[in-house]
Amino acid sequence: MDKQRVNVSRREFLIGSATLGAAFTLGLYLPLTSRGALAAQGTSAATPEVNAWVVIEPDDTVIIRIARSEMGQGTLTGLAQLVAEELECDWSKVTTEYPTPGQNLARDRIWGSFSTGGSQGIRGSHDYVRKGGAVAREMLIEAAAEAWGVPQAECTVAASVITHQPTGRTTTYGKVAAAAAGLFPPEQVELKDPKDWKLIGQPVKRLDTLDKLTGKQVFGADLQLPGMLNAAIRACPTFGGTLAAFDAAKVSKLPGVRQVVRVGEDAVAVVADTWWQAKTALDALPVTWDRGPNAAVSSASIAQMLDEGLSADEAFVGNRNGDAKQALQGAAKTVEATYAYPYQSHNPMEPMNATALWTKDRCEVWCPTQNGEAALQAAAEAAGLPARQCDVYKIHLGGGFGRRGAFHDFVKQAVAIARQLPGTPVKLLWTREEDVQHGHYHPITKCRLVGGLDAQGELVGLHVRISGQSILASVNPNWMNNGVDMFTFQGLLPDGDHAISYTVPNLLVEHAMRNPPVPPGFWRGVNVNQNAIYMESFIDELAHAAGKDPLAFRRKLMANHPKSLAVLNAVAEKAGWGKPAPKGVHRGLAVCKAFASHVAACAEVSVDEGGRLKIHRIVAATDPGYAVNPQQIEAQVEGSFVFGLSALLYGECTLKGGAVEQQNFNDYPSMLMAEMPKVEVIVMPSGGFWGGIGEPTIAVAAPAVLNAIFAATGKRVRAFPLKHTDLRAA
Amino acid sequence: MAKLKVNGKLVDLDVDDSTPLLWVLREQLGLTGTKYSCGIGICGACTVHIDGEAVRSCVVPVSALDAAQQITTIEGLSPDGRHPLQQAWAELDVPQCGYCQPGMIMTAAALLNDKPDPSDADIDARVTNICRCGTFNRVRRGIHLAVEINKRGRS
Numbered sequence: 102m103d104k105q106r107v108n109v110s111r112r113e114f115l116i117g118s119a120t121l122g123a124a125f126t127l128g129l130y131l132p133l134t135s136r137g138a139l140a141a142q143g144t145s146a147a148t149p150e151v152n153a154w155v156v157i158e159p160d161d162t163v164i165i166r167i168a169r170s171e172m173g174q175g176t177l178t179g180l181a182q183l184v185a186e187e188l189e190c191d192w193s194k195v196t197t198e199y200p201t202p203g204q205n206l207a208r209d210r211i212w213g214s215f216s217t218g219g220s221q222g223i224r225g226s227h228d229y230v231r232k233g234g235a236v237a238r239e240m241l242i243e244a245a246a247e248a249w250g251v252p253q254a255e256c257t258v259a260a261s262v263i264t265h266q267p268t269g270r271t272t273t274y275g276k277v278a279a280a281a282a283g284l285f286p287p288e289q290v291e292l293k294d295p296k297d298w299k300l301i302g303q304p305v306k307r308l309d310t311l312d313k314l315t316g317k318q319v320f321g322a323d324l325q326l327p328g329m330l331n332a333a334i335r336a337c338p339t340f341g342g343t344l345a346a347f348d349a350a351k352v353s354k355l356p357g358v359r360q361v362v363r364v365g366e367d368a369v370a371v372v373a374d375t376w377w378q379a380k381t382a383l384d385a386l387p388v389t390w391d392r393g394p395n396a397a398v399s400s401a402s403i404a405q406m407l408d409e410g411l412s413a414d415e416a417f418v419g420n421r422n423g424d425a426k427q428a429l430q431g432a433a434k435t436v437e438a439t440y441a442y443p444y445q446s447h448n449p450m451e452p453m454n455a456t457a458l459w460t461k462d463r464c465e466v467w468c469p470t471q472n473g474e475a476a477l478q479a480a481a482e483a484a485g486l487p488a489r490q491c492d493v494y495k496i497h498l499g500g501g502f503g504r505r506g507a508f509h510d511f512v513k514q515a516v517a518i519a520r521q522l523p524g525t526p527v528k529l530l531w532t533r534e535e536d537v538q539h540g541h542y543h544p545i546t547k548c549r550l551v552g553g554l555d556a557q558g559e560l561v562g563l564h565v566r567i568s569g570q571s572i573l574a575s576v577n578p579n580w581m582n583n584g585v586d587m588f589t590f591q592g593l594l595p596d597g598d599h600a601i602s603y604t605v606p607n608l609l610v611e612h613a614m615r616n617p618p619v620p621p622g623f624w625r626g627v628n629v630n631q632n633a634i635y636m637e638s639f640i641d642e643l644a645h646a647a648g649k650d651p652l653a654f655r656r657k658l659m660a661n662h663p664k665s666l667a668v669l670n671a672v673a674e675k676a677g678w679g680k681p682a683p684k685g686v687h688r689g690l691a692v693c694k695a696f697a698s699h700v701a702a703c704a705e706v707s708v709d710e711g712g713r714l715k716i717h718r719i720v721a722a723t724d725p726g727y728a729v730n731p732q733q734i735e736a737q738v739e740g741s742f743v744f745g746l747s748a749l750l751y752g753e754c755t756l757k758g759g760a761v762e763q764q765n766f767n768d769y770p771s772m773l774m775a776e777m778p779k780v781e782v783i784v785m786p787s788g789g790f791w792g793g794i795g796e797p798t799i800a801v802a803a804p805a806v807l808n809a810i811f812a813a814t815g816k817r818v819r820a821f822p823l824k825h826t827d828l829r830a831a
Numbered sequence: 832m833a834k835l836k837v838n839g840k841l842v843d844l845d846v847d848d849s850t851p852l853l854w855v856l857r858e859q860l861g862l863t864g865t866k867y868s869c870g871i872g873i874c875g876a877c878t879v880h881i882d883g884e885a886v887r888s889c890v891v892p893v894s895a896l897d898a899a900q901q902i903t904t905i906e907g908l909s910p911d912g913r914h915p916l917q918q919a920w921a922e923l924d925v926p927q928c929g930y931c932q933p934g935m936i937m938t939a940a941a942l943l944n945d946k947p948d949p950s951d952a953d954i955d956a957r958v959t960n961i962c963r964c965g966t967f968n969r970v971r972r973g974i975h976l977a978v979e980i981n982k983r984g985r986s
Contacts, residue, residue: 173927173928173929306921307924307926309926310929312929313926314921314926314932315864315905315912315917316863316864316865316906316933320866322863322867323866325861331858356847375859376858377850377854381847449928450866450928450931450961450964451866451868452868497928497929498928499928499929499930500930500964501928502963530867532870533868533869533870736924736927736969739965739967739969740927743962743965743966743967744963744965747963765871766869766874766961767871773959773961774954774958774960774970775959777967
């Protein structure tokens, strides 16, 4: 990529210079980074920003503003690397802070989107955050040049030290930052050629690790505000049901109880001095529910709905070339299989929570959120106030996985409770049971695939019929195209970030939308998770039906997909595909393009006589285009196997009486250390594009293992989770 | 009224004695490093030490404890945050979201108390904490690295 010349809007960098700490109205124990905390305590005069992205303290501390949310995926550090690369600052002096969504609103969205999902953190903002760093650098150099009375062109900078080359005079960013803050930003800045990057691409340490080792990191669930009360909540277990009645008198005398309140149409909360008191009283509270119209919904009724969609006449088309149906009719051999993927819960380790303080003029919320702006809208709506009279203070998340992005039900509830106690901050914390029962679940689908082979065993046609739930129809109908939810086709699309990795001569991919009354939501990986299981398992089925090696069969279909082929070849080679595996160990492959990255995996498993599965080793390759922090990519790839394999092994929410039957980690397990395979990560950035990291690998985790299970047992698992399948030899 | 010894200090508590230790730590003593996640003793986010043993504090009522027992939380694991496990965790950037990590570290610390150089099988058997981000392999490496740091410290 050549050096980019980018235009910088003067206005963009001139609006406002208010500092962030000043926005806090309470002098509190807050989980802020250094400067915000100091300002909140009133111990530090606020330093003016150089621009929206950069504040530099007189002691050379560099504060980089991060608009996206840190939830474990490392985006905080990666985004800071992008800004710092162009800023040319001393990385050892870098710290970060979150601007608030209220400030973003007041400043005409100067920080862009706060949304942290779809593996977008870096790939969605790399351009403007680097630009922010470059503009700040030019202003800092200009301030030094002006002070010295020399041409700016004679000055260079490295590691926050500005040098006037002809004289060797030096100064630091901290010394000129105040002057730089008063300058006009340059009209144009140049972004570095990737070959000149010094910090991007380096495996630097995360900026948020140390506080996570000592208990110092304050999560939303840990927040304490002066005079704060605590709330525990229960909503009607049946989706669509409402709160009919509750008998507050039965618990109002229990220790610590302050108030028992209705929350919206469907929930009741107890507010008490401590959360344990609130939860204890809630457990004792007599509650009557009106179970509403969905009281008869069950897993069986939903399965019936989806089965009908598998053969329905009408369906949306997501990808079509040639004539698949005709090709299948003329095929020498056809293969057909039906797969089913269940509802799944996010279960981040930190249960849902938010702390709200409401008065008739203002509402403030402290919460872990993947989208501060959406949280602000939710808060304003529940507060009955304009958004400009509200703000949200973001806190690092104890896991998100999609649960805390599009949905701020917990924020609305917290505000609805706080509104009934004006002037008193209230922290709402859900129980794990509430979290499992009131999710926005990974959507349920089934998939029937029919493939046709010619006499030589070459694939001549493929028909993929998905039946099941649309996320967008429920969550964001505005994103649909004429009623079609293109997200449903992730991993199977003709082109783009989620393109199919194969060229199939005659292809038809369809979706019969069937929307049961269970709230669906985005989920780490979302629809590539099951679509890659469907596609990659079935490609394996076709290869075996054709009597061909699964790697060779795939390669033949991938000539037009060189980057996907490269990651597949990389895992095959490193894993030793085609060479003997250790005794009793069998291999399986999977490949996918997701969130613009190319990923592949080769799993090695064994299944013993008792049918017990052991996943020994997984080799995984990722081509994300540019690799900002390779050691964090490795961490995300490893973590993706835990998330994807937990889903494969155990992830299932079943429905009975219109409610989720599972409640906690006892009946919704997650994989443990003892089940974790060795993971070997190949990071192979090919340059020229920006792909996501946090989610793509989940797509290949399950199918690679499933294909290895088939190699080990001859059993093709088509219904999930795997805990339902007996893997013992028949 | 209950009296407990937490991180070396005797504390008097005015709390219903059915209250789980977790909530006493978090809400009476302000020690929020010990996390709530499942409340039923499965996930391990609330792990603390009682006389050096890893205990899931969400299922231990105050009534089951007395002031003779040494209760240690993540805040009291080391005076300066430099326990070998904390050093190893920092070296390897083990945490992702970090919410489960105090429990992970306390579990690993109790393991090292028992077995100063644990095998992978020992780690599998003893570290049964849930981590949804998926830090297991770095947790394992972190425990082995902490063993090395311990050895270096002694030599």
